[in-house]
Amino acid sequence: MLPDYHFHTEFSGDSDTAVRDQLNAAIALGMDSLCVTDHHDYDVESIIDFILDIDPYMQTMAQIREEYKDRIDLRIGIELGLQVHLQDYFKELLDRYPFDFVIGSTHFINRTDPAYPSYFIGKKEEDVYLHYFETTLDNVKALDDYDVIGHLDYIVRYGPNKNKYYSYRAYSSIIDEILKTVIEKGKGIECNTAGLRKGIGQPNPSFDTLKRYRELGGEIITIGSDAHIPQDIGSDFETVRQILMDCGFTYYTEYKNRIPEFKKLF
Ligand SMILES: [Zn+2]
Numbered sequence: 001m002l003p004d005y006h007f008h009t010e011f012s013g014d015s016d017t018a019v020r021d022q023l024n025a026a027i028a029l030g031m032d033s034l035c036v037t038d039h040h041d042y043d044v045e046s047i048i049d050f051i052l053d054i055d056p057y058m059q060t061m062a063q064i065r066e067e068y069k070d071r072i073d074l075r076i077g078i079e080l081g082l083q084v085h086l087q088d089y090f091k092e093l094l095d096r097y098p099f100d101f102v103i104g105s106t107h108f109i110n111r112t113d114p115a116y117p118s119y120f121i122g123k124k125e126e127d128v129y130l131h132y133f134e135t136t137l138d139n140v141k142a143l144d145d146y147d148v149i150g151h152l153d154y155i156v157r158y159g160p161n162k163n164k165y166y167s168y169r170a171y172s173s174i175i176d177e178i179l180k181t182v183i184e185k186g187k188g189i190e191c192n193t194a195g196l197r198k199g200i201g202q203p204n205p206s207f208d209t210l211k212r213y214r215e216l217g218g219e220i221i222t223i224g225s226d227a228h229i230p231q232d233i234g235s236d237f238e239t240v241r242q243i244l245m246d247c248g249f250t251y252y253t254e255y256k257n258r259i260p261e262f263k264k265l266f
């Protein structure tokens with residue numbers, strides 16, 4: 001079973017799941033290792049509190065890692081909500097805490113959450129999608145404090161028509177620029193399976209973007225469910241194993257102490 005490199009627990013503002021329940025679900029599936037990545041979106045306007053209480057988080061995870069060490073190898077990560085103006089803040093944060101792995105996700109556009117239908121009112125869906133990719137490009141260019149970019153085309157989960165009119169081709173120039181920047185910086189992307197659960201029939205990013213990333217020389221790829229409940233741990237991992245093989249990947253990536261480890265995909 002591929003290791004789950006993106007899941008949340010009660011340390012995230014949008015999950016009530018106990019850490020041990022997530023680990024037990026992974027063990028039941030036969031997973032040998034996984035990486036917890038709770039949310040930390042600093043300086044945003046949100047009704048949900050996405051600020052991670054990092055000291056207790058690190059302490060609790062280190063304790064549980066020890067407790068579970070004979071059953072599963074827990075790596076300790078974080079999902080940072082990227083924003084260009086937080087450059088110095090992120091640097092200090094990652095100097096201070098010994099994370100194994102950092103996902104950099106674009107969740108907010110101009111400090112506002114586009115994951116609500118109200119965000120799209122009075123806007124053209126294609127314009128919001130483009131603006132989301134522009135924001136992502138600004139983030140990946142300006143910032144270095146991440147290992148992989150989370151759920152690259154995540155915005156297509158939230159438009160009124162979701163991904164009905166969306167394709168890699170329609171945004172290929174900006175997506176290519178994002179992918180090239182990530183590759184040049186020695187960073188990676190993730191394949192996030194939540195889109196498959198949420199009924200859009202694709203992981204994030206989509207097949208064509210994953211394939212393009214590989215064509216451009218992209219090698220670092222982690223796999224994550226983005227589970228907020230135990231039932232979603234490892235969801236659709238066999239489907240994405242096949243998708244990644246079809247895109248030309250032979251390895252996937254795990255991280256320890258922020259250093260990538262390449263493992264055979266099949
Ligand atoms: Zn996310």
Ligand SMILES: [Zn+2]
Binds near residue numbers: 006008079226
């Ligand atoms: Zn997440």
